Each structure stands twice: as structure tokens, then as C-alpha cells.
Amino acid sequence: MKKVLTIAAAIVLLLQFLPITAEEQRSPLTAKEFLSKDLDSVFPLIRDLKKKEADVLISQIREEARKNWSQADQFYFLVNHLSTISAIEEEQSRLKGLIWVYILGLALFGGFVGYVLYRQRKLVQELNELLKNR
Structure with a gap:
């Protein structure tokens, strides 16, 4: 039984390293094939x-x-450069939108912290009033 498990484990390990997927077996596309398709x-x-x-x-x-x-x-270099510029412009517009999300998040967090500090101060004042009345 132990030999069978050892052989099965060896076969599984061997099969992991063999290129059996279709992606690895296909030949790369050449320029002539690409241009003719x-x-x-x-x-x-x-x-x-x-x-x-x-x-x-x-x-x-x-x-x-x-x-x-x-x-x-x-x-080719002109088209490549122009497409790079276009991609950079798109990324900049996305980043501008993202910065507004961060600003909104910071404003909400600041408002929450301000509210917590205000409520804490009110509670401390109320506790001091209760202690003075005792």
C-alpha cells in the first residue's frame, strides 16, 4: 500500500512539470500570419x-x-508615443476623481472626529455638573 502511494505521488509530481496545457503547446503567432488574418x-x-x-x-x-x-x-514610434500620451491623460483624469473621493472621505472622517470630541466634551461637562451637585 505504501509503495502504491509513493508511486502515485511521484506520478502526480511528474505530471505537474510536464507542459500539457494547450497554451504552452501552441506555437507563437508570426508577423506574416498575424497580418494575413x-x-x-x-x-x-x-x-x-x-x-x-x-x-x-x-x-x-x-x-x-x-x-x-x-x-x-x-x-510606429509616433503612434506609440501618442497612445502613451492618451493613456497618461486617462490615468490623470482617474486620479483626479480619486482625489475627490479621498477629500470627501477625509471631510467625513474629520466631521465624525469633531462630533465625537464635541460629545465627549459635553459629557465631561455634565459629569462635572453631577459631581458638583453631590
């Missing part, structure tokens, strides 16, 4: 790409584009 069929593939795979694909696409158009690199 329909735009609607490419979006699911792009979503599943990892950063390293995306960088390789971008480099391959730039090489393919450079063959037909010599100014492809300038165009």
Missing part, C-alpha cells in the same frame, strides 16, 4: 498574448512593414 479573428489572439510574445510580434511586424515602407519606424 482577418481583423476580427486577431483580437482574441492579441488578448491572450504575454508581454514577451507581444514584444516579439511587434518587432516582427515592424520588420515586415520596413520592407514595404521605409518610414514605418517613425510611424
Whole structure:
């Protein structure tokens, strides 16, 4: 019985390290395949790409584009820079909204602390009145 459990544990450990998932078995998409596919069929593939795979694909696409158009690199860097600026603007607008949430939270917390201090002072005054009347 102990041997069976040991063998089963060894098989389970061995299977964990084998690349059996479809994600690991699929071959990476090349630039020519990417450019020849329909735009609607490419979006699911792009979503599943990892950063390293995306960088390789971008480099391959730039090489393919450079063959037909010599100014492809300038165009790529311009589009990349403009999309980065757009993303920064979106993040800044989100952060402005977030700062208003923090300001509102701070105001509510300050109001609560002020109320607690006011009530505490009133209770201390009432207790002092009761002690004086004794």
C-alpha cells in the first residue's frame, strides 16, 4: 500500500512539470500570419498574448512593414508615443476623481472626529455638573 502511494505521488509530481496545457503547446503567432488574418479573428489572439510574445510580434511586424515602407519606424514610434500620451491623460483624469473621493472621505472622517470630541466634551461637562451637585 505504501509503495502504491509513493508511486502515485511521484506520478502526480511528474505530471505537474510536464507542459500539457494547450497554451504552452501552441506555437507563437508570426508577423506574416498575424497580418494575413482577418481583423476580427486577431483580437482574441492579441488578448491572450504575454508581454514577451507581444514584444516579439511587434518587432516582427515592424520588420515586415520596413520592407514595404521605409518610414514605418517613425510611424510606429509616433503612434506609440501618442497612445502613451492618451493613456497618461486617462490615468490623470482617474486620479483626479480619486482625489475627490479621498477629500470627501477625509471631510467625513474629520466631521465624525469633531462630533465625537464635541460629545465627549459635553459629557465631561455634565459629569462635572453631577459631581458638583453631590
